[in-house]
Amino acid sequence: MICRDSGMVPMMELKDNWNRKEALADDYLEDILGQVTEVMEGRPVIFVSFNLRSLRALQRLVRRRGLVQVSFFHIMHEIDLVHLAWYRKHGIHISFQGKNNKLATIRKAKKAGVRLVVWVVDDPDQARLYIREKVDWIASNGKLSVPD
Numbered sequence: 001m002i003c004r005d006s007g008m009v010p011m012m013e014l015k016d017n018w019n020r021k022e023a024l025a026d027d028y029l030e031d032i033l034g035q036v037t038e039v040m041e042g043r044p045v046i047f048v049s050f051n052l053r054s055l056r057a058l059q060r061l062v063r064r065r066g067l068v069q070v071s072f073f074h075i076m077h078e079i080d081l082v083h084l085a086w087y088r089k090h091g092i093h094i095s096f097q098g099k100n101n102k103l104a105t106i107r108k109a110k111k112a113g114v115r116l117v118v119w120v121v122d123d124p125d126q127a128r129l130y131i132r133e134k135v136d137w138i139a140s141n142g143k144l145s146v147p148d
Helices: 002-007 028-038 052-065 081-089 103-111 124-132
Strands: 009-011 043-051 072-075 092-097 116-118
Touching: 002 028, 028 043, 028 052, 028 124, 043 052, 052 072, 052 092, 081 092, 081 103
Parallel strands: 009 043, 043 072, 072 092, 092 116
Antiparallel strands: none
16 A cells, blocks of 8 residues: 555565466465555556466456556566567566676667566666666665765
């Protein structure tokens, strides 16, 4: 409710094992989706997960319900350049660990039209760099002050 009442977009992580061969159960995902959509009352919500299968399963449930204010981010350590077209086509964005990716990789992902969240950025100089590269979100462990 804090995000809703503050006009902010919550980012909800589906906690799951990244290499699990099946998605989280539909009834579990339905329960999560029901709770979040009830609280957010049609406002935007972001779901993230290391497990692409669970993310896709939730995405299918969202589409069946006709929800449009929901975004999906696949969490990965390194940006998967090989499948950028697939991510764009399926409306799944990428959340990646900043220290594991070169600027050229970030530029290719942005050029391909994939939205990006970079994590964990606690250094203001690194944050400025990602801002110049036009990443969509920067995740930090705490307050990150980036003066001009």
